[in-house]
Amino acid sequence: MDPVLKVRDVCLSYHTLSGETPALSHISFDLMPGEFLSIVGPSGCGKSTLLNLIAGLIEPECGSITLKGKTVSSGSTSVGYMLQKDHLLEWRSIYKNILLGLEIRGELTPEKLAHAEELLHTYGLDRFRDARPSQLSGGMRQRAALIRTLVLEPELLLLDEPFSALDYQTRLNVSDDIGKILKSSGKPAILVTHDISEAISMADQVLVLSARPATVQKVVDIHLSVEKRTPLTSRNAPDFKKYFNLIWKELNKNA
């Protein structure tokens, strides 16, 4: 099987008047279809920058990023991106929020609208369709944000610490919820987080980045022996602790 996403030898530096800071240095990895990859690393190591590159929002200074053989570029329709907060727009109803992407791309076709309906129904947001975002709980808002992304039918999903704004209990539930939705959609996804447990619980593979300038320090394949694996059940797996300690050690190597 061919990888969906190929990241090859990517570098990037930040430029400011006071100088140049190398952020990413020769990053390479692959993502297979349907696979879930978590990226962890010390804070400020350039994890989010890497996602921005994959989304095509910024261009790498060297190396290449290809999605299904095509170089990613800004406004590319095939990458869905979930940000740290849900960023639902308060002046729009939930339904209108979900259609935002389609509106921007000029794709408000009957088929896409039907698809939006279906997603709303499947993920239980039907009864909130005319509600304002502030009337929803944090978990429901995050769901709405996910549907806003999924309705565009992306080939790859990027999640930039999408649960960090939630309190711990909600966070566990929402990550479980979102994890299941993503699994059922069969889409490959990349999650950036600094929560090691979250990274392991959701991923098939964890990529550990080193401190700035970030390089790929280690790739850990996660094989947990649990039936019906979901982010919540994963946390009870006997091997969970082993992976946690392994990644913890890796992260502390460069501290």
Place this chain on the structure above:
Amino acid sequence: MPEISTRQKQYLSQKKKEKHLIFAARILIFVLFMGLWEVSAARGWIDSFIFSSPSLIAKTFLTMCRDQSLFFHIAVTLTETLVSFFFVVLLGVGTAVLLWCSPRTSLVLEPYLVVLNSLPKSALAPLLIVWLGANERTIVVAGISVAIFGSIINLYSGFCQADPDKLKLIETLGGHKKEKLTKIVLPASVPLILSVMKVNIGLCLVGVIIGEFIGARRGLGYLIIYGSQTFKLTWVLMSIVILCIIAMGLYAVLNLVEKSVQKK
């Protein structure tokens, strides 16, 4: 309705009392001031020829209402103010959008905007009269000139404060500058636009009165100047009172608009 506890009732009635008290104090100040003014003028403590009195103002008001000349002057000033306000909204929002679309242009123009904004616009009025003639157009331009630069600066800086993460969201959904403007910046700035306009309608009135002082044959500004030159100070004071009422009214209308938008 859930049962209200005695404590809560006490709290509510206390708040209500407080509100009534403040309202009563406001009325009292007004009545005392008017009463003192009237009595001082009647007893000759102040010269009613210079200071006029509430009763004289009321009398003049009624006479001028009867021959309808007053309504004419009020209508002229009000129309000029509303027309210049309309242009301030249009040009202000329009220019701020253009500046937002081109950060480079806005950086280039910034010092000029700051200078124009701090310049006392009354200094321009004599020039405007010479350039544009003593007519309504000049007065409307004077009204615009007072309010426009400040509103451009305020609106532009407000536009720039749009949440960068929300703008990024638009990018991740495949949108560009135009979508950022129409989906995020403008809708997020509606409260700002309204509050800026609330200030500006008053400024337009200031500009219109300045214009009327110098080059008009009608309007409340003209009435004030004419009254002061012919020592009809009752006219002057009456016009000032009417201006107060107009300013309050215009502000109240915009306040209502703002409230109704917030409710949505």
